[in-house]
Amino acid sequence: MSSVFSAPAAVSAVGPYLNARAIVDVNQQGILEHRLSHYSEGMQANISFLENPDWCQYYFDTHHRTETFGTRWLAATGRWDDKIVVDIGCGPGNVYATVGGQPKTLIGVDISPRALKMAVSVGYTPLLADAHNLPLVDRFADIVVLNATLHHCDDMARVLSEAARLVKPGGILLTDQDPQRSAWNFKGLGLLLRQVRFPFYKLINSVHYLPREHRLARRATELHNRKPGDGLDMEFYAQVLEPLGFIVEVHPHNHDLGAEVLEGEYGKSSWRLRLSQWLSGIDVKSAAAAQSMICIRSEEHTSELQSPCNL
Numbered sequence: 001m002s003s004v005f006s007a008p009a010a011v012s013a014v015g016p017y018l019n020a021r022a023i024v025d026v027n028q029q030g031i032l033e034h035r036l037s038h039y040s041e042g043m044q045a046n047i048s049f050l051e052n053p054d055w056c057q058y059y060f061d062t063h064h065r066t067e068t069f070g071t072r073w074l075a076a077t078g079r080w081d082d083k084i085v086v087d088i089g090c091g092p093g094n095v096y097a098t099v100g101g102q103p104k105t106l107i108g109v110d111i112s113p114r115a116l117k118m119a120v121s122v123g124y125t126p127l128l129a130d131a132h133n134l135p136l137v138d139r140f141a142d143i144v145v146l147n148a149t150l151h152h153c154d155d156m157a158r159v160l161s162e163a164a165r166l167v168k169p170g171g172i173l174l175t176d177q178d179p180q181r182s183a184w185n186f187k188g189l190g191l192l193l194r195q196v197r198f199p200f201y202k203l204i205n206s207v208h209y210l211p212r213e214h215r216l217a218r219r220a221t222e223l224h225n226r227k228p229g230d231g232l233d234m235e236f237y238a239q240v241l242e243p244l245g246f247i248v249e250v251h252p253h254n255h256d257l258g259a260e261v262l263e264g265e266y267g268k269s270s271w272r273l274r275l276s277q278w279l280s281g282i283d284v285k286s287a288a289a290a291q292s293m294i295c296i297r298s299e300e301h302t303s304e305l306q307s308p309c310n311l
Helices: 007-017 042-049 053-062 068-077 093-098 111-120 156-167 188-203 212-222 235-246 259-263 269-277
Strands: 024-026 031-033 084-088 105-110 124-126 141-147 168-177 248-254 291-298
Touching: 007 031, 007 105, 042 111, 042 141, 042 212, 053 093, 053 212, 053 269, 068 093, 068 168, 068 259, 068 291, 084 156, 093 141, 093 259, 105 111, 111 124, 111 188, 111 235, 141 156, 156 168, 156 235, 188 269, 235 248, 235 291, 248 259, 259 291
Parallel strands: 031 124, 084 105, 084 141, 105 124, 141 168
Antiparallel strands: 024 031, 168 291, 248 291
């Protein structure tokens, strides 16, 4: 795919898949935009974080860029060559920068103009839109992905349903890197340890330290990962997707594993997280202690698939 972006090229690439009723035009930054009538507090927090050039670049450089991440994703989706792919909440383009390939069409959806401009340089065709209300037609994409996206959205079920709506018969819907509720349910000394970790990191000049302004801005985007017990569970995916006719596979995992996740391996989180979990009474060797869940969904009863708008 070419990384050279132009507004006409974006219209040509995305145009066939736009909902005829959606009001979409090219904004002042030259990005195709679905005009939004409302920005929630959470949406504004996500925009503010990604519009900071240093924080956006740091996120791109340090998140979801490992070999194990790429191996895990390719095992789950297959290669992206010649596929129509939609990456919802693409940010600056981390996923495709790691997974690679030659998609037929690669649409990156986000609400941050800066992040979308960075994603263009990776190879995305940008679309500025709200993940809760996508201006795209039903059932056209071979692969739809949401990486570290759901827990940043106000209504996780709505966003997941919108993503499912785009998947063509026989296509794949994949999510990853959203916090598993049971793994982050800290209590007592375990919670205290999590709360004091950044002052400690600063004291020892740790690479894990983030300046307070950066840390607080990032936390403001974590709408469903701010306090103990926040996050998702395996039942969430089944409740949203099975009524839409999807087969659902959920694999809890820590972030150090590749394709082994799909074989039931959990991996091991950092010793710092395991210590907080142990002090909170969480069995660190169990599936409940796995940081995230990768959810793979393929469409089964294609004739019965309903639009989430009609549920």
